[in-house]
Structures are given as structure tokens and as C-alpha cells.
Amino acid sequence: MEVNMKLINSDKEPTLLGVMNSDNDYKFVDQIVYNMNKDLVDSGFDQYQYKTIKRGNKLYIERQEV
Secondary structure, three states: OOOOOEEOOOOOOOOEEEEOOOHHHHHHHHHHHHHHHHHHHHOOOOOOEEEEEEEOOEEEEEEEOO
């Protein structure tokens, strides 16, 4: 899968990951976050879970309340 997302490091929006060019960008990052959440649970860090959020063409990774 090819990802062409523009990555962003923002002090104003610390959960902003980047600007998407296609839905493939969202699917790719969402799968990474899903796998990361599984690894955190397997390591005993159940309280740390994250979600991928799409707002317009911007992509965010935010902590979800467990």
C-alpha cells in the first residue's frame, strides 16, 4: 500500500499526524494504531489506547478513554 500523506509536527495541534492525500492514508495509519493498541494490551498497558480520527483531510491520533 502506498502512502503519500504529508506529515506534520505541530505545537498548536499535538495530536495532528498529517494531511491525507487519499483514503489509503487513513487505512494505513488506522492499521498501525490498531496493532499498537494490541501491543500495548499484550504488554500490560491496557490504560493506553489510541484512535485514528479523520477531520476533513487531516489525520489525528488521539488517546481514547478506556
